[in-house]
Amino acid sequence: MVNNLSYRQQKTILIILFLLVPLTLLGLFSLYPAVYLIYLSFMSWDGFSPDKTWAGIANYKDVFANKEIWNAFSHNFVYLGWGLLQNAMGLMFALILNSRLRGRNVYRVVLFMPYIMNGVAVAYMFNYVFNSEYGSLNTLLHAVGLDSLAISWFGSPKVVNHALGFITLWKFMGLNMVIYLAALQSVPSEIIEAARMDGATRFQSVRHVILPNMMRVIELNLFLTIIGTLEIFDLPFLLTKGGPLGASDTFLTKTVEMAFKFNNFGVASAMSLTLIAFVIVILSVQRWVTRRWGD
Amino acid sequence: MKKNVTISLALTLGVGLLAGCGNSNNDSNVSPSASATTEPGASSTESAAASELSGTIIWATHRTELVDTDLKRYVEKFEAKYPGTTVKIEGLKDYEQTIRVRMAGNELPDVLSLVETTKADLPKFYEPLDDLGLNDNIYFKDYNTYEGKLYGITQQAAINGLVYNKKAFETAGIAEPPKTLDELFADAEKLKAAGIVPMATSFKDGWTLQYWTDPAEFIYGSTNLRNDKIKTDTPFTVDGPYGQGLGILKQLYEKGDLEKDIYSANWDQTQKDIASGKTAMMYIGNWFFSNLVSAGLPLEDIGFAPLPYDNSGTYKGMMRNDWAYAVSSTSKNKPLAKAFVKFMLEESGDEADHMFISPLKDKKQDFPQLTQFMSYNPTMLEAQSISVEVTAAENKMQFDPFKFIQEATVGKLQDVFNGYNKKWKAAKEAASK
Helix, strand or coil, X not given: CHHHCXXXXXXXXXXXXXXXXXXXXXXXXXXXXXXXXXXXXXXXXXXXXXXCEECCCHHHHHHXXXXXXXXXXXXXXHHHHHHXXXXXXXXXXXXXXXCCCCCHHHHHHHHHHHHHCCHHHHHHHHHHHHCCXXXXXXXXXXXXXXXXXXXXXXXXXXXXXXXXXXXXXXXXXXXXXXXHHHHHHHCCHHHHHHHHHCCCCHHHHHHXXXXXXXXHHHHHHHHHHHHHHHCCCHHHHHHCCCCCCCCCXXXXXXXXXXXXXXXXXXXXXXXXXXXXXXXXXXXXXXXXXXXXXXX | CHHHHHHHHHHHHHHHHHHHHHHHHHHHHHHHXXXXXXXXXXXXXXXXXXXXXXXXXXEEECCHHHCCCHHHXXXXXXXXXXXXXXXXXXXXXXXXXXXXXXXXXXXXXXXXXXXXCCHHHHHHHECCCHHHCCHHHECCCHHHEECCEECCXXXXXXXXXXXXXXXXXXXXXXXXXXXXXXXXXXXXXXXXXXXXXXXXXCHHHCHHHHHHHHHHHHHHCCCCHHHHHHHCCCCCCCCCHHHHHHHHHHHHHHCCCCCCCHHHCCHHHHHHHHHHCCEEEEEEECCHHHHHHHCCCCHHHEEEECCCCCCCCCCEEEEEECCEEEEECCCCCHHHHHHHHHHHHHCCCHHHHCCCECCECCCCCCCHHHHHHHCCCCEEEECCCCCHHHHHHHHHCCCCHHHHHHHHHHCCHHHHHHHHHHHHHHHHHHHHC
């Protein structure tokens, strides 16, 4: 039967057959849920009852009218601040560890280690570090006489997000550093040498030669950081449950709460899509800024 | 190489999907025969109802820590009583979420802990339990009743009271538990003077605070307080039941009678601290005793008394329900499932093993703490289910009762209440549309 078909037809059939499986899987596990999410965001549904009712854009109105949600979103920007610092430190350590330093591999491993650790384990570890009465940090502060600094880290609304932001910095700085290191090693050494022969200081060669050559990678790292911080969930969820009094709620903990605590899957879906929209907006701004700076 | 991996992965997934379909087919093949054997009256030769019970059921439970020990023992006892039956226990860690997903997929296990839905949805998911013959003998019958039919029986009843460490009271020179509100505050001062934290809250975890609305209901005189919100636009007032009731916790906080740093006070630490006598009291249900015993406090050192909510010297006590046993409406073996529920309530010995109060009114409950509690002659109130309208409005305003109590405790009461009243009014109007 195959012989009756032209080469072209055989090729088409073969391509279709090969594409069928991945496309089905893609559709089933990725596209269908995404489309369903959009569909749900226009419905009013409690998560288990068989009937969903049409809500139109009421869910989106609810999201934008709810001050608590936006208040929680503002906490994400604290993480973003720590994320930018994390990038700066990652870059700094990469520059240091790219030079001829004794035992640099040991330092690299030590700095990268937190990233390998399981997020839940990290959360519990820091739960101990930051505990106000029994925690190691406050014990240290008391020991060196800085009693006024030994506050309740997860207990004061002003500090809690910074404490959590610090943990993200600790955990992800190693990843940023490793990516920057790889980029640094791909900067051609000829250009750097040429710059040095022209009399550029170390700072000048970093500022004008190395960094512009790494623009793409800096962009990638910022991209990862921004997504990570806008979608932060595990640390506040595990460590503070959004407390004290909602001071460490983030957009995603609010979304999960909306769906599973208040049984409002419609609004929760609308929140998810709103977050996606915001991520896109912020990423475009970031791209625009880094592009301009790069030129 | 990589391609091979992808293809084989795709194939495995595909095969897995097909296998999944096969399984569910098998299930539905099994079902007619299973239900045929248990059809009541179908077999005329067998007269005894017990001998008709056979087959397998699945029992999903939220009590994961007991699955391999006590619960297994009860199941073995049941299987020994009804030979030929099998009960598979399924302990679910994230119980409520897991069951909700299965609800949406219409795949509930035969026997389960009832997950609350709106009352009108009860018949959709659960089987009426009226034929167990327990209706006149259980607490909280109305809680899961819809249109005269009973869909769930609470697995235990809990009495909320002041649980205290007798040794800690002795150390501070307190002879007996406080009888009035003033005495409560005076005792707290004595405890503080002896270096003991007077009252535990596990404030950070929040859920442990929920019992502190009891005083508000005592003052209101009924457990309708939460449901009666629907009648007013301003349910939360400083001089009303909520203000006065939550005011007790607030005063304790302001006098420094709670944990030193309430924002890091959590449940694990609280249990240890009360057991060791570092902390003296907690307002919580009687089920807490077994936690304290496993944390190392001997049972005879646990005291249990009603919480004084004013200075009159009269007491009220709150009885709350717990997760309820329910049988799924889609169960393939309802007679067996129902027999198992009845067995768990009547014969398992669960309540004696875990020191809780059986939901069966005629079961003798005797442990010294309960006798002590009852010796104060408290008027007992029974908790009520939250009405459909109130649930709808509360979900609309995203009412988190734990957070509400936290805010009322540490915030300026008038401001907190104003905020909640405003949200309540808007949500009530939106939900009634």
